[in-house]
Amino acid sequence: MLFPNSKIILLIIASVVPNFLALAFAGNFNQDFDITWGDGRAKILNNGHLVTLSLDKTSGSGFKSKKQYLFGKIDMQLKLVPGNSAGTVTAYYLSSLGSTHDEIDFEFLGNLSGDPYVLQTNVFAQGKGNREQRFYLWFDPTKDFHTYSILWNPQSIIFFVDGTPIREFKNLESKGIPFPKSQPMRIFSSLWDAEDWATRGGLVKTDWSQAPFTASYQNFNAQACVWSSNSSSCSSNTSSNSWLTQSLDSAGQARIKWVQKNYMIYNYCTATKRFSQELPPECSPA
Numbered sequence: 277m278l279f280p281n282s283k284i285i286l287l288i289i290a291s292v293v294p295n296f297l298a299l300a301f302a303g304n305f306n307q308d309f310d311i312t313w314g315d316g317r318a319k320i321l322n323n324g325h326l327v328t329l330s331l332d333k334t335s336g337s338g339f340k341s342k343k344q345y346l347f348g349k350i351d352m353q354l355k356l357v358p359g360n361s362a363g364t365v366t367a368y369y370l371s372s373l374g375s376t377h378d379e380i381d382f383e384f385l386g387n388l389s390g391d392p393y394v395l396q397t398n399v400f401a402q403g404k405g406n407r408e409q410r411f412y413l414w415f416d417p418t419k420d421f422h423t424y425s426i427l428w429n430p431q432s433i434i435f436f437v438d439g440t441p442i443r444e445f446k447n448l449e450s451k452g453i454p455f456p457k458s459q460p461m462r463i464f465s466s467l468w469d470a471e472d473w474a475t476r477g478g479l480v481k482t483d484w485s486q487a488p489f490t491a492s493y494q495n496f497n498a499q500a501c502v503w504s505s506n507s508s509s510c511s512s513n514t515s516s517n518s519w520l521t522q523s524l525d526s527a528g529q530a531r532i533k534w535v536q537k538n539y540m541i542y543n544y545c546t547a548t549k550r551f552s553q554e555l556p557p558e559c560s561p562a
Contacts, residue, residue: 309339317426327493329467333484338466346460346502347517351425355492358418361386363471363482364493370461376403378456380433382424385474394416398437399445401454409443410542429520430457441532453558462504467491484497
């Protein structure tokens with residue numbers, strides 16, 4: 277598998293990773309999550325410190341958080357399906373329910389052995405999505421665990437990989453663009469068969485002789501406002517929740533531009549054939 281400029285990448289993110297990996301608290305999957313489907317294909321192991329999801333030709337599997345959140349900094353470490361993972365999708369996301377739901381997505385699109393995974397991000401607000409950005413990663417996500425994070429506060433949504441920002445979706449309600457801010461969301465994850473679209477637009481199908489496919493999760497961490505009984509656990513004093521006002525500084529802006537220049541392979545904001553009439557309004561320069 278080719279990972280161009282990997283030495284440069286390591287140097288750029290070296291100052292970020294040590295602090296990022298030193299999480300103060302790691303959740304327990306037994307306490308924080310429920311297995312929701314899969315008929316035994318999802319397993320909580322190691323006294324609640326590890327989850328595995330499996331997919332075979334009969335079914336995939338998934339889990340969801342017991343709690344709902346309205347803003348937060350969510351971290352999860354994943355190790356993705358190794359080998360020929362074409363046709364599979366490992367999804368890790370925040371979502372509310374209903375036709376006008378909000379959603380913040382990490383989706384990992386499998387590929388043939390030797391070809392890189394595709395990381396797809398998306399944001400839904402009031403039921404409207406179609407905001408995909410896709411990236412290659414600068415490492416093999418099947419060899420070890422890596423940390424994928426969502427920072428969601430009233431100002432913006434930022435996606436991170438091992439502490440490096442890859443995408444920012446800003447609150448542009450002043451321009452009439454909906455932003456997720458009023459619907460509490462749960463954390464969901466699933467491993468499922470999407471051979472009709474996931475790999476090269478559905479040209480490459482799932483090789484079921486490789487099943488079962490397995491993805492693993494560990495070190496869940498949530499610095500977040502828990503929503504319960506129509507109220508938030510966060511007080512009006514944000515000093516104890518610095519992530520509520522966190523934004524990208526100049527170094528973060530530089531990193532996100534660098535990642536998007538070198539590793540972004542699809543951006544809905546440049547998809548003029550897809551949006552033939554007019555690009556979505558948030559794609560216009562500020």
